[in-house]
Amino acid sequence: MLHRFDTIIIGGGQAGLATARVAGDLGLTSVVLEAARSAAGSWPHYYDSLTLFSPARRSALPGAPFPGDPDGYPTRDEVVAYLAGYAERLDADIRTGHRVVKVAAGTGERRERRFEVATESGQIFTAATVIAATGAFSRPHRPGLQGLDGFTGTVLHSARYRRPEEFAGRRVVIVGGGNSAVQIAIELAEHSRVTLATRHPLRFMPQRVAGVDMHIWLQRTGLDTAGWARPLLTGGKGTPVFDTGTYRDAIATGNPDRRPMFTGLDGDHVVWRNGTRERVDVVLLATGFRPGVDYLAELGALDGDGLPLHRAGVSTTHPGLGYVGLEWQRSFASATLRGVGADARYVLTRLHS
Numbered sequence: 001m002l003h004r005f006d007t008i009i010i011g012g013g014q015a016g017l018a019t020a021r022v023a024g025d026l027g028l029t030s031v032v033l034e035a036a037r038s039a040a041g042s043w044p045h046y047y048d049s050l051t052l053f054s055p056a057r058r059s060a061l062p063g064a065p066f067p068g069d070p071d072g073y074p075t076r077d078e079v080v081a082y083l084a085g086y087a088e089r090l091d092a093d094i095r096t097g098h099r100v101v102k103v104a105a106g107t108g109e110r111r112e113r114r115f116e117v118a119t120e121s122g123q124i125f126t127a128a129t130v131i132a133a134t135g136a137f138s139r140p141h142r143p144g145l146q147g148l149d150g151f152t153g154t155v156l157h158s159a160r161y162r163r164p165e166e167f168a169g170r171r172v173v174i175v176g177g178g179n180s181a182v183q184i185a186i187e188l189a190e191h192s193r194v195t196l197a198t199r200h201p202l203r204f205m206p207q208r209v210a211g212v213d214m215h216i217w218l219q220r221t222g223l224d225t226a227g228w229a230r231p232l233l234t235g236g237k238g239t240p241v242f243d244t245g246t247y248r249d250a251i252a253t254g255n256p257d258r259r260p261m262f263t264g265l266d267g268d269h270v271v272w273r274n275g276t277r278e279r280v281d282v283v284l285l286a287t288g289f290r291p292g293v294d295y296l297a298e299l300g301a302l303d304g305d306g307l308p309l310h311r312a313g314v315s316t317t318h319p320g321l322g323y324v325g326l327e328w329q330r331s332f333a334s335a336t337l338r339g340v341g342a343d344a345r346y347v348l349t350r351l352h353s
Contacts, residue, residue, distance in 0.1 A: 003126070005030055006127060006128065007031075008131070009031065009033070010033050010100045010117070010131065011034060011133035012034025012096065013133070015135060016133040016134075017083065017090060018061045018062055019032075019340070020094070021062045021092070022062060023348060026352065028352070032094040033099075033119065033125065034095065034098060035097070035098065035100070035120075039087035040083040040084055041135060043076060043079050044080050046076050049076075049187055050076040051074065051183075052073050054337070056068055056069060056071070056073070056074050060338065098119045098121070099120040102117075102298060103116070103296050103301075106126060113128055129322070130320065131344075131347065131348070132296060134293060134325075135289075136290055136292055139294075140289050141287045141289055142287070146263065147265030150265070151265045153268045155285065156285070158285065159289070161284060164184075164190060164192070167188055171279065173194075173283050176286030177258070178286065181198075181286035182241050182243075182247050184286060195256060195259050196256055196257070197260070197261050198259075198261060199260070202251070204243045205240040259272065265283065291307060291323075293306070296308070301318055310326075312346065313330060314347055322350075324343050
């Protein structure tokens with residue numbers, strides 16, 4: 001059976017839900033195809049203690065303020081509940097349990113104007129516009145570290161980390177120095193001996209300046225979207241870690257500690273830069289993610305590394321194809337709750353202008 005729409009939105013997490021809301025505002029008929037059984041994206045699968053590093057007042061999707069203390073920092077479970085409620089109240093066609101496996105150019109006389117989107121169950125959806133909004137959680141990045149493939153201890157990406165008690169008494173080395181890496185390291189240190197291994201020293205950025213959250217300052221000053229500011233915010237010399245002072249103080253205690261990136265792994269040992277060898281139980285990779293858009297591979301919309309070819313979320317290879325939720329798609333906030341709505345409006349407006 002062939003299902004026809006103006007717009008097909010792939011992914012029912014924060015990016016997909018925001019896009020569906022904007023599509024409705026623009027008068028477009030759309031369908032959201034979500035692989036999971038509920039529309040909450042990757043949030044139910046994040047580690048238990050995760051909290052946003054932006055305040056609730058700056059963590060909302062279009063048309064629905066985040067409930068609770070506007071200056072508080074929502075937890076994972078609060079975000080899951082917010083997204084579930086948003087989806088329930090959204091006047092949109094959201095179809096869960098629909099995993100997209102392929103997007104192709106349409107066939108027949110309208111070949112150049114429509115896409116055909118195939119799901120795992122064999123259903124075909126067609127539309128002139130397709131928005132890839134599947135995020136990146138399904139594609140954790142595993143760096144090419146010397147000896148990693150032969151490491152005889154446990155190698156775990158942060159995507160599979162849930163709670164610290166599972167690692168009690170074990171020696172853990174975390175690769176990465178971003179917000180998640182530091183947050184995980186500090187809670188693990190209550191149960192384990194933990195080291196953060198990074199290529200650059202940790203960069204702490206104050207969470208609040210003059211009583212105002214840094215995310216608000218970024219928006220007010222325009223640094224959110226300034227291209228020249230991107231190296232400052234994304235890690236030319238290390239990824240900034242938003243901190244009230246708690247993280248810096250915890251690392252100053254020595255557990256967790258921070259060390260320069262090791263030179264390699266040998267069996268169950270880490271070889272540190274100074275030549276010393278240390279047996280470790282777990283190497284935890286807090287090394288980020290890559291866009292989970294494999295379903296676009298045959299379409300020819302991706303580069304050799306499987307990354308979308310786009311400009312500000314608008315495909316540079318296929319008219320009618322867009323993206324919402326990519327890191328630094330248009331701003332520092334693009335892959336966050338506070339950024340996806342603005343990006344969705346920009347992309348849909350461009351594609352339908």
